Amino acid sequence: MARTKEFEVDEVLDKAIQLFWMQGYEKTSMQDLVDIMGIHRRSIYDTFGDKHALYMKALKRYESTKNKKLRLLVEKQEPVKELIRRFLESSMRKDDEPQGCFIVNSGVELGVLDSEVASFVEDSYSKTEKLLCELIQTGQQRGELRASLEPEAISHYLMNAWLGLRTMVKTATDPGKLSNIIRTILNTLN
Known part of the structure; x- marks a missing residue:
């Protein structure tokens, strides 16, 4: 008879996300994962697979959570x-999470080394x-943004700016600098 799991899968996966996000894939050992997740190594393998499979599941859960938040933002009136x-x-420093973005960090660390991670990161971007493009189109339909803006090109620009902010926040200590950058980005929409 199979044993029932004595842990909540999403709860321990969230702990793995925090560790991978903070340390990266290469610096995180299986023992680190056992320690932070609070479950046995065998349970990790049985539930999530090897370290790489766990990493991919962590990325997918993180992305799902991020996309829900972004979708809610886009749907606001x-x-x-x-x-x-x-x-x-949303790029700004938060006390309750590691700096930067788990997906951005993954692309930087593993993008050229791991085709599965590279494909996932590209798809996530x-x-x-696409959501940003929808937002630009909504702004144009409401008359809030210039009709001459090219929604797809602007969505690429905003994504690039956001990725830069998500990277910069890891080392920038002056929140005023980041706020000035955001103000300048928004001025391009005038």
């Missing part, structure tokens, strides 16, 4: 520039760009 400002500000 607020001025589009305000929503874009909030999207960009494309989904975010």
Whole structure:
């Protein structure tokens, strides 16, 4: 008879996300995962697979959570520039999570070494760009943004700016600098 799991899968996966996000894939050992997740090595293998499979599941869960938040932002009936400002500000330092973005960090660390991670990161970026494009189109339909803006090109630009902010936040100590960058990005939409 199979044993029932004595842990909540998403709860221990969230712990793995935090560790991978903080340390990266290469610096995280299986023992680190056992320690932080609070479950036995065998349970990790039985539930998630090897370290790489666990990493991919962690990336997928992180992306799912991030996309739900972004989708909720896009669906709000607020001025589009305000929503874009909030999207960009989501890059700012938060005390309750590691700096930067788990997906961005993964692309930087493993993008050229691991085709599965590279493909996942590229797909994730494309989904975010699609949501940004929808947001730009909504702003144009409401008359909040210039009709002459090219939604797809602007979504690529905003994504690139957001990725830069997600990377920069790891070392920038002056929040005013990041706020000035966000203000400049938003001015391109005028």
